[in-house]
Amino acid sequence: MVERADSGAVASKTAVPGVGKRRGWVVAGSAVVVGVVLGFHRYVPNWPGRVGSLLESFLPWAGLLVAVLLVVALVRRSAVALVALLLPVGAWVHAFGGLLLPGEERGGRELVVVQHNVSDENRDPAGTARALIDSRADLVALEELVDPQLAVYEKSLAADYPHHVVRGTVGLWSKHPLSGEQVVDIKPPGIEEGWSRGVRAVVHSPYGDVAAYVAHLPSVRVGMGGLASQRRDESAALLGRAVAAESVEAVVLLGDLNGVAEDRGLRPLTSQLGVAERGFAFSFPAAFPVTRIDQVMARSATVGHIRTLPATGSDHLPVVARVVLG
Secondary structure (H helix, E strand, C coil): CHHHHHHHHHHHHHHHHHHHHHHHHHHHHHHHHHHHHHHCHHHCCCCCCCHHHHHHHCHHHHHHHHHHHHHHHHHHCCHHHHHHCHHHHHHHHHHHHHHHCCCCCCCCCEEEEEEEECCCCCCCHHHHHHHHHHCCCCEEEEECCCCCHHHHHHHHHCCCCCEEEEECCEEEEECCCEEEEEECCCCCCCCCCCCCCEEEEEEEECCEEEEEEEEECCCCEEECCEEECHHHHHHHHHHHHHHHCCCCCCEEEEEECCCCCCCHHHHHHHCCCECCCECCCCCECCCCCCECCEEEEEECEEEEEEEECCCCCCCCCCEEEEEEEC
16 A cells, blocks of 8 residues: 555656746746747737727737746746747847847937926926926927916926927927928817817027927727727828928937837827837836837937836926937
């Protein structure tokens, strides 16, 4: 009887390595799936529920999943899983690794720009304005400007930014002279009249003229049906047409675009404008930022390092970037 019990115990022990191997293959398969999604996310169908855009909105966080798989592979001591993990690690580094590198202090022909959705429920517009002034930016783009907060921003920013333009609920403040101020119509079909969230002005900087656009695209919602972004996508297409028709060579776009740079819904913009080369700068929600929907993009210029500023009275964090002209 004792001998049978011992042999059973030995049998159960010899079965464990097989289970570990099977689990190793599960980790390896999962790693391959994650790597393929990271490398070929553009081919994920956007239906139903704009699942492709939803996936792309949180794509950088796939790195956490890769880290979890790595830990499991190490615990299981699975060589096949560790080899398979080279695929998602390489795909993630290729897509986002450059953003981790430190920003370069280039100096010279550059403008420092700040983008901030100040929130129409901001209870401390004066404090928000002081925080933006402390950034020493050349340009400050603001969204959700409503009365009576608008008057506070205009008064608080006037000394440091003598030139500004506001159209609808968006505005641009500049240390350099402005001209050619005009509304940019990015109102998608189905939205009521009076909705105005786009403005354009030419900034006469020391390094040449720059067409600056400030935009606030419609909000998106995540629900049972997936990502509701149709109006955002339509507005992005309208803004893309305006930028494409811009006669000034150098263009800077600042705005709450309600989408990440990888989101295919913003392709009308990202197909012709460069995005930040360094920094993640997750800006929303301010209490626990998980994504950057506040963007700085440029044409005939390079957006260098982008970073967030400390929280203000808004549900967004301000982002500041260096734009090198020419």
